[in-house]
Amino acid sequence: MLDPFGREINYMRISVTDRCNLRCVYCMPLEGVQLRPREEYLTFEEIERVVRAGLALGIDRIRITGGEPTVRPGLVEFIARIKEAGVRDISMTTNGILFPKMAADLKRAGLNRVNISLDTLRPERFKAIARLFDDPQVVLDAVEAALELELHPVKLNMVVMRGWNDDEIVEMARMTLDRPIHLRYIEVMPFSEAYPFSEEVLVPAAEIRQRLMAEFGDLEPLKEGVPGNGPARYWRIPGAKGTVGFISAMTECFCAGCNRIRLSADGKINPCLGHIHEYDLKPVLRDPSATEEDLIRAIEAAILRKPREHNFDDPNGEYTLRVMHGIGG
Numbered sequence: 001m002l003d004p005f006g007r008e009i010n011y012m013r014i015s016v017t018d019r020c021n022l023r024c025v026y027c028m029p030l031e032g033v034q035l036r037p038r039e040e041y042l043t044f045e046e047i048e049r050v051v052r053a054g055l056a057l058g059i060d061r062i063r064i065t066g067g068e069p070t071v072r073p074g075l076v077e078f079i080a081r082i083k084e085a086g087v088r089d090i091s092m093t094t095n096g097i098l099f100p101k102m103a104a105d106l107k108r109a110g111l112n113r114v115n116i117s118l119d120t121l122r123p124e125r126f127k128a129i130a131r132l133f134d135d136p137q138v139v140l141d142a143v144e145a146a147l148e149l150e151l152h153p154v155k156l157n158m159v160v161m162r163g164w165n166d167d168e169i170v171e172m173a174r175m176t177l178d179r180p181i182h183l184r185y186i187e188v189m190p191f192s193e194a195y196p197f198s199e200e201v202l203v204p205a206a207e208i209r210q211r212l213m214a215e216f217g218d219l220e221p222l223k224e225g226v227p228g229n230g231p232a233r234y235w236r237i238p239g240a241k242g243t244v245g246f247i248s249a250m251t252e253c254f255c256a257g258c259n260r261i262r263l264s265a266d267g268k269i270n271p272c273l274g275h276i277h278e279y280d281l282k283p284v285l286r287d288p289s290a291t292e293e294d295l296i297r298a299i300e301a302a303i304l305r306k307p308r309e310h311n312f313d314d315p316n317g318e319y320t321l322r323v324m325h326g327i328g329g
Helices: 044-056 075-085 099-109 123-130 136-148 166-176 205-216 292-303
Strands: 011-015 061-065 089-094 113-117 154-160 181-187 233-236 243-247 260-263 268-270
Touching: 011 044, 044 075, 044 292, 061 075, 075 089, 075 099, 099 113, 099 136, 113 136, 136 154, 154 166, 166 181, 166 205, 166 243, 181 205, 205 243, 260 292, 268 292
Parallel strands: 011 061, 011 260, 061 089, 089 113, 113 154, 154 181, 181 243
Antiparallel strands: 233 243, 260 268
């Protein structure tokens, strides 16, 4: 369906849990999240009902997120059910720690693609950023598992932070030279409960591109992009098998082409990552008298309240009230 600004909404990012086995500084506090009563979270059966209602509105692309989705039991079976329901494209974002052991089962269930988070190749720095783990090789093993299973395109997500890991921009790009790996540089966004966001930490996408061109020469823009549903803009280092992409929510607004809504683990539809406005589906999901049509209309109503653009440029904006681990990125 179309939102109020004529954008086709065909993509839903679903947070199946707000728990995680890492504590990345740009996302989650070291002590973890305050666990709420189990009944405040959606069951997989309830999430499946939301997916089926979304399909009726033309939302046939789903990304599974968290927290860390692989820590929730029953994930493989859930993916199999929504694939059978008619979801055309199922992807997942993961930190990769548990992925290698699950990868084959996830593909058999219907997972089409995977995005793997990797902010650094250096163990000591990995520990400084992720805090509960210090071995990037385990994440690299997840990349290998995804490549072997042909979960293409295999994408790596690097959140770039000045003074933390920005000196690895070029080193990370070399991973795309001889492998079909699609590295995306993500501008750090103001969602962390662990590290105060400031302009000094932000490395703009334009600066990252300049650093890459200084090392590799002119980048080749990919007009056709890389298969996926997100906002990244892609370039190729001349002769490379993979690509480099940029998700630049802070400095290069891509709201005009936004095609997504988000479902949080506690059942709220968030039409825009940059706004606090959410719409709780639990009252409909848990009302014995509510019909599937009622659920469809509730999702539709949330989409019709989708704003034109985010408000990240407001330093006192209300978006600071909803953190990344709670909305699934």
